[in-house]
Amino acid sequence: MRIVKLTKETTENILENMLKRSPTQYGTYEASVQEIIENVKTRKDAAVFEYTEKFDHAVLDASTVEVTQEEIDEAYNIVDPELIGVIRRCMKNIREFHEKQKQNSWFTSTENGTMLGQKLTALNRVGVYVPGGKAAYPSSVLMNILPAKVAGVKEICMTTPCGRDGKVNPVVLAAAKEAGADRVFKIGGAQAIAALAYGTESIPKVDKIVGPGNIYVALAKKAVYGNVSIDSIAGPSEILVLADETANPRFVAADLLSQAEHDELASAILITTSQELAEKVSEEVDGFLKVLSRSDIISKSLDNFGYILVTDSHQEAIDTVDAIAPEHLEIVTKNPFEDMMKVHNAGAIFLGENSSEPLGDYFAGPNHILPTNGTAKFFSPLSVDDFVKKSSIIYYSREALSEIHEDIESFAKSESLTAHANSIAVRFEGEE
């Protein structure tokens, strides 16, 4: 792995290189995504099935697009019961963590008769996108569906592309059933996002679409945003390890590679003040590359977006973490808790040498759907909050309004909104 001495210039070059991975930079795909969306919006099912045949090479119709109970039963017959056991243990942790995110409706009141508050309501129907393609990720099924379930969403519609045989990966199906998907559709890509956003004869319109996907899915989600809500625009995965001379280089190397294996756009970065650690990690990476099954992908991702950055000071290292705003941050230093307090921008922060990133991907409980590509500066992990919305509640008694009505009228008049002022004034007509 390349070792780079960090300077202001190298930081800027690296940040610029990283941003090339952003879905919003891929202008060339936008026209075709827009065409797919328009087509699904107007021709509905017919367009969805045509695109599924074209892109996924699967022939579907209104009677086969939705997964049946028989197909779910079949999936359970295929999947190793021990894996179901693992899935259930993971689900317990994920559910427990997300239960803690639940917020209450609340109000305040005063004795002269004012009540102000915030009422929380779960979304009615959400769409959950689960990628298919290169690999099947049942863990993403759990991470998408469980927060919605905990929030109390009434209907969860999952979509995931099927294979040429019109079948969905059985582990994905079993995970969907375990997590509580109400309906599962066998479609993927921009056509699936468009179908969920506008509704077709077979696929119901939803209020929000969540879940990561490829570049077409990301751009389609952005295009339908406003008509429905979305969680965020996901880019390729990334890990940043902040480590000092106390870190175990073999663990650090293994963790870097765990993200690099996702795809060729994934990014793995080590930032350290220790030149010695830098060199040892680089060696360990080379060693692992000889034995890991996905070393082709890993090598490409490391060549493109992998760095070992050596900094002069610990503060400089922290500042670089904030500038990169990584999806996953591991802090493997003398005082990981103290360092965590200094960091502003990261999707998930893993503390200490035993908190390997895959612990969070599957088991610990916090969500693994996280802001990528610098968006941890302003986006958050997928959470129960994504599946509820708020309404403000305002009650004023006659007494309470009469005490302050003149302030409202003055303010409204200063904005030349005389009908606003009138709506208050009319309530005090004929009074002094």
Place this chain on the structure above:
Amino acid sequence: MRIVKLTKETTENILENMLKRSPTQYGTYEASVQEIIENVKTRKDAAVFEYTEKFDHAVLDASTVEVTQEEIDEAYNIVDPELIGVIRRCMKNIREFHEKQKQNSWFTSTENGTMLGQKLTALNRVGVYVPGGKAAYPSSVLMNILPAKVAGVKEICMTTPCGRDGKVNPVVLAAAKEAGADRVFKIGGAQAIAALAYGTESIPKVDKIVGPGNIYVALAKKAVYGNVSIDSIAGPSEILVLADETANPRFVAADLLSQAEHDELASAILITTSQELAEKVSEEVDGFLKVLSRSDIISKSLDNFGYILVTDSHQEAIDTVDAIAPEHLEIVTKNPFEDMMKVHNAGAIFLGENSSEPLGDYFAGPNHILPTNGTAKFFSPLSVDDFVKKSSIIYYSREALSEIHEDIESFAKSESLTAHANSIAVRFEGEE
């Protein structure tokens, strides 16, 4: 005002008509907005100043684009001190309500050494858009800035279009200063959104852009979403009054008109089971129209998007509220609190005959920047939550990891992610 008997068909027609007001339906403006954004992204200040001259007829340069302390002092000299007093009393309520929205970072722990949590961090720099043009809205300045301030945002950059003389409305400036804007820029439109999203020589790049604006602003916010975060895509304002025979028709009429006066795309709707109330409200509306200063705008907005809907049943009325998902909902019935409990979708809910909508626009405390045009099905009022983001925190001790490491390895292998499995396995090398 037209009175319509509600049937399934009329509901659908009305919903379709309402959605015509959505910024995302205005395909024709997207190309010009995209051109403005690309131009500002590459030519920065130069492009911003060209567009400001073209659209706002104001000549700005790097030395005049930002509001100076002298200009703020000048604004305070012009603005009526009594209005400053009103603004301060409103601010007190707005701040108090938003303080209640603040959430804590939290964690859970177990004795064998696991800590899981959620760390909240305020956004570093946000951009606040305040419309200029037809009217100046100092209340929007307060509603935009105060939640950011309460959240602890480090730098708040406000932009608002200036007049031909290069000056910003003095009340807007004074409100910005009172609320705590750190910097104020005299630009508006899509060029302002692009400048905040990408940064120019004079205008810093922000993490999130909030605040309502015209169609160009709405489309520009959507276009830059992903590169920065945004609050939502705002459309024209709307009010829905749910009332029964106990409602005062004069108050209802006045409240309907208070939203209709915003612009010709605004929508004012009454839903009631009482034909008698429907007729009386219609009469009162006609009466007010003769005396209100903005009756031209009001008449057009009522013709386009104003309805008095009469339903057979109270439940049908509630269902129609949910289908419309209004920005502002007034409930003026025998049991407004009970009816509120039945409603799922509304930005802000005003209870009882004294809780007139303008009370919420200015004074009560809850935010007046609300989801419009049906988006209350999935969006929330602007809040402190908009200005913080979360990072998950994960710590596992050696002991805790050793108890469950096999589950993680099994799950990772089931997804064919062998480097994920390896990052856990490597920590137990040489052990049984």
